[in-house]
Amino acid sequence: MPALEHSSDAERDSPGEGRLRHAPAEHPALPRAKVGVVLVNLGTPDATDYWSMRRYLGEFLSDRRVVDYSRWLWQPLLQLVILTRRPFISGKAYRSIWNQERDESPLLTITREQTEKLSERLETAYGDQVEVDFCMRYGNPSTDSVLRRLQARGCERILFFPLYPQYGSPTTATANDQAFRTLMRLKWQPAIRTVPAYYRHPAYLEALTASVREAYAAAESTPEVLVASYHGVPKRYLDEGDPYYCHCRQTTRLLQERLGVDDAAIETTFQSKFGPEEWVGPATVERVAELARQGRRHIAVISPAFSADCVETLEEVQQEIRDAFLAAGGETFTYVPCLNARDDHVAALEAIVRQELAGWL
Ligand SMILES: C=CC1=C(C)c2cc3[nH]c(cc4nc(cc5[nH]c(cc1n2)c(C)c5CCC(=O)O)C(CCC(=O)O)=C4C)c(C)c3C=C
Ligand SMILES: [Fe+2]
Ligand SMILES: [Fe+2]
Numbered sequence: 001m002p003a004l005e006h007s008s009d010a011e012r013d014s015p016g017e018g019r020l021r022h023a024p025a026e027h028p029a030l031p032r033a034k035v036g037v038v039l040v041n042l043g044t045p046d047a048t049d050y051w052s053m054r055r056y057l058g059e060f061l062s063d064r065r066v067v068d069y070s071r072w073l074w075q076p077l078l079q080l081v082i083l084t085r086r087p088f089i090s091g092k093a094y095r096s097i098w099n100q101e102r103d104e105s106p107l108l109t110i111t112r113e114q115t116e117k118l119s120e121r122l123e124t125a126y127g128d129q130v131e132v133d134f135c136m137r138y139g140n141p142s143t144d145s146v147l148r149r150l151q152a153r154g155c156e157r158i159l160f161f162p163l164y165p166q167y168g169s170p171t172t173a174t175a176n177d178q179a180f181r182t183l184m185r186l187k188w189q190p191a192i193r194t195v196p197a198y199y200r201h202p203a204y205l206e207a208l209t210a211s212v213r214e215a216y217a218a219a220e221s222t223p224e225v226l227v228a229s230y231h232g233v234p235k236r237y238l239d240e241g242d243p244y245y246c247h248c249r250q251t252t253r254l255l256q257e258r259l260g261v262d263d264a265a266i267e268t269t270f271q272s273k274f275g276p277e278e279w280v281g282p283a284t285v286e287r288v289a290e291l292a293r294q295g296r297r298h299i300a301v302i303s304p305a306f307s308a309d310c311v312e313t314l315e316e317v318q319q320e321i322r323d324a325f326l327a328a329g330g331e332t333f334t335y336v337p338c339l340n341a342r343d344d345h346v347a348a349l350e351a352i353v354r355q356e357l358a359g360w361l
Helices: 009-013 050-061 071-095 106-129 143-152 169-184 202-218 235-239 244-259 284-293 311-327 343-356
Strands: 034-044 130-139 155-162 191-194 225-231 266-271 298-302 332-336
Touching: 034 050, 034 106, 034 143, 034 169, 050 071, 050 130, 071 311, 106 130, 106 343, 130 143, 130 169, 143 155, 143 169, 155 169, 155 343, 169 191, 202 244, 202 298, 202 332, 202 343, 225 244, 225 284, 225 311, 235 244, 244 266, 266 284, 266 311, 284 298, 284 311, 298 311, 311 332
Parallel strands: 034 130, 034 155, 155 191, 225 266, 225 298, 298 332
Antiparallel strands: none
């Protein structure tokens, strides 16, 4: 009988009320229920050739959380125009930053490293009660495959952790949507919790602040301005209730407070504009050139919306945006790397996970 074979945690583990008194002797031994923790990032192409790029960008840009135009208008434009050209342009950008050793994108390499380090820490705290894994919203490893694998390993509860410090509908919301799409297809769903935005978590802010201090200490010339460059979104998303822009502004303010610098020494900008619509601004590429024209010779750029270095930081910030600053008369451009697998970052992720697991372990 399915009801007996699929015995619940309470029935297996606790004596007394929850136990099935009439369970047959041959009742199969089930593994002890565990808690799964899944780190989630945006995704990445499997390779940089035209078709791999087209498949990846097609999945990404067909997501209505990312581009929310009517399907009837957007799909012909996407399939017939954008996806004939963009895979070449983006493929070139990805090739310039590709991890040749592992033949994968840096975002994938770094996310795996974050997962391994977090897993070690959680194993120390909880032993084998917790399984840690990672997945991507687009491309591989897919959200569906990872959630199913964790469930097969006995995770009846899953903490789903989108690695975006600031909530954004094109990032956090679509990652969560994808997890729930898997749950919609399961007869026996695991219980699931999603981790909220963590841009104001003290441990995240401490790691961010330490990363700036370290980069400044190592810089050739002390930066006069720190440009906090976030991935942009269409301005309309903000008008329609997405708090992303406000979370970004607050992140800069909280970072400024911790660094103890005045308003002239730190700014918020937005990068990676896509399409003709108005996006939130100012645009990083324009602002850094303006700073150079205004006589700032030494600047630093940090990208607090990215938990791992990726094409948007390694190519766009460190190549395009740096070139724009230098071409306009700037002299030294200090890039503050993403928090990646730094110990203080993984410690912050652990602190957030422990907080969100309350009552589960
Ligand atoms: C088309 C609109 C886009 C919106 C809106 C958007 C929001 C958004 N994205 C991130 C984080 C990342 N984006 C990355 C790549 C990337 N983003 C877009 C488009 C939008 N993003 C494209 C087309 C691409 C692919 C690269 C390119 O062709 O330019 C990545 C990097 C992935 C990697 O593998 O390296 C990240 C991370 C945030 C935080 C955000 C706003 C909430
Ligand atoms: Fe993006
Ligand atoms: Fe970009």
